[in-house]
Amino acid sequence: MATDRPRVLSGIQPTAGSFHLGNYLGAVRQWVALQESHDAFYMLADLHAITVTQDPAELRANTRVAVAQLLAAGLDPDRCTLFVQSHVPEHAQLAWVMNCLTGFGEAGRMTQFKDKSAKQGADRTSVGLFTYPILQVADILLYQAHEVPVGEDQRQHIELTRDLAERFNGRYGETFTVPRAYILKETAKIYDLQEPTAKMSKSASTPKGLINLLDDPKATAKKVRSAVTDTDTVIRYDPETKAGVSNLLTIYSTLTGAGIGELEEKYAGKGYGALKTDLAEIMVEFVTPFREQTQQYLDDPETLDSILAKGAEKARAVAAETLAQAYGKVGFLPAKH
Numbered sequence: 001m002a003t004d005r006p007r008v009l010s011g012i013q014p015t016a017g018s019f020h021l022g023n024y025l026g027a028v029r030q031w032v033a034l035q036e037s038h039d040a041f042y043m044l045a046d047l048h049a050i051t052v053t054q055d056p057a058e059l060r061a062n063t064r065v066a067v068a069q070l071l072a073a074g075l076d077p078d079r080c081t082l083f084v085q086s087h088v089p090e091h092a093q094l095a096w097v098m099n100c101l102t103g104f105g106e107a108g109r110m111t112q113f114k115d116k117s118a119k120q121g122a123d124r125t126s127v128g129l130f131t132y133p134i135l136q137v138a139d140i141l142l143y144q145a146h147e148v149p150v151g152e153d154q155r156q157h158i159e160l161t162r163d164l165a166e167r168f169n170g171r172y173g174e175t176f177t178v179p180r181a182y183i184l185k186e187t188a189k190i191y192d193l194q195e196p197t198a199k200m201s202k203s204a205s206t207p208k209g210l211i212n213l214l215d216d217p218k219a220t221a222k223k224v225r226s227a228v229t230d231t232d233t234v235i236r237y238d239p240e241t242k243a244g245v246s247n248l249l250t251i252y253s254t255l256t257g258a259g260i261g262e263l264e265e266k267y268a269g270k271g272y273g274a275l276k277t278d279l280a281e282i283m284v285e286f287v288t289p290f291r292e293q294t295q296q297y298l299d300d301p302e303t304l305d306s307i308l309a310k311g312a313e314k315a316r317a318v319a320a321e322t323l324a325q326a327y328g329k330v331g332f333l334p335a336k337h
């Protein structure tokens with residue numbers, strides 16, 4: 001792996017039995033592309049996962065399923081470093097320093113925290129959920145990442161990362177690379193198929209609008225065919241007034257490589273039914289091999305473990321060096337062994 005390439009770091013939480021289409025189109029697809037041009041680090045954010053209660057056996061199983069899905073999506077352990085966050089203790093160690101650099105009010109302004117804690121209520125909200133974005137800052141800075149490929153919902157966390165990197169560098173001297181968010185406009189936000197003004201999310205009000213990649217392809221096809229559109233019949237990309245159709249066009253275009261304009265022409269005068277039927281088929285063609293490959297990786301846990309062991313080793317080599325620098329700058333007395 002060439003080390004003069006710019007570096008990327010990103011992560012995904014292993015909190016569900018399957019990735020959804022938003023995870024894939026908004027983030028994972030870009031991860032696969034960037035491993036060709038960048039020195040890429042991708043992690044399963046299990047420390048982040050426990051900011052809300054997880055069943056231990058499920059968390060373990062979901063972490064394996066997540067790794068298998070990333071491999072099925074096209075991540076190649078020879079081209080990128082794929083690891084589990086909890087295997088690299090430096091994440092929690094740097095997070096402490098970052099906690100001490102962050103203002104209480106600053107952390108309180110994070111919109112994801114505000115949304116989640118409002119939903120759960122203060123008593124069920126952990127301090128971990130409050131400091132969640134600061135752990136994410138540590139994830140990124142440990143690897144001196146230049147770019148962070150994510151969906152739009154993560155933008156504020158990347159802004160915080162930039163602020164804290166600059167604050168640390170200003171206070172203690174140049175230490176961290178100030179990263180940029182890498183967010184593709186077209187797929188920055190994939191919407192719920194039933195509620196096309198809301199982001200596709202596993203906490204959707206109804207599962208009918210959520211496409212889980214590992215679901216039965218027949219059920220997925222049905223969800224696409226019953227996607228909410230509008231009372232008009234014209235197939236035109238216009239997110240403001242035609243949110244549902246525009247979302248379907250985005251998904252169609254990204255999965256096939258056809259331009260939006262091309263699709264508008266192709267479906268001119270054809271009506272929503274034709275678009276949905278075709279997209280349902282495209283989706284089935286995408287998820288069927290994806291599911292099979294995921295299962296093949298899951299059937300071979302030894303290979304998965306050895307990929308993760310190698311990934312953790314590579315990640316630790318980078319993370320330990322950055323942590324030592326940061327600890328030295330802060331004024332911690334070096335431990336003599």
Ligand code: TYM
Pocket residue numbers: 009010011012013014022023024025026027028045048135136139140148149150151152153154187188189190191199200201
């Ligand atoms: P997570 O696990 O919620 O989501 C993983 C990725 O999927 C993107 N995403 C979407 N993109 C477009 N449309 C959607 N509807 C949609 N839903 C989810 C997310 O933006 C994300 O990129 N905090 C992160 C995990 C994390 C991380 C990091 C990311 C931990 N440490 C360091 C980057 C760098 C998260 O919860 O992602």
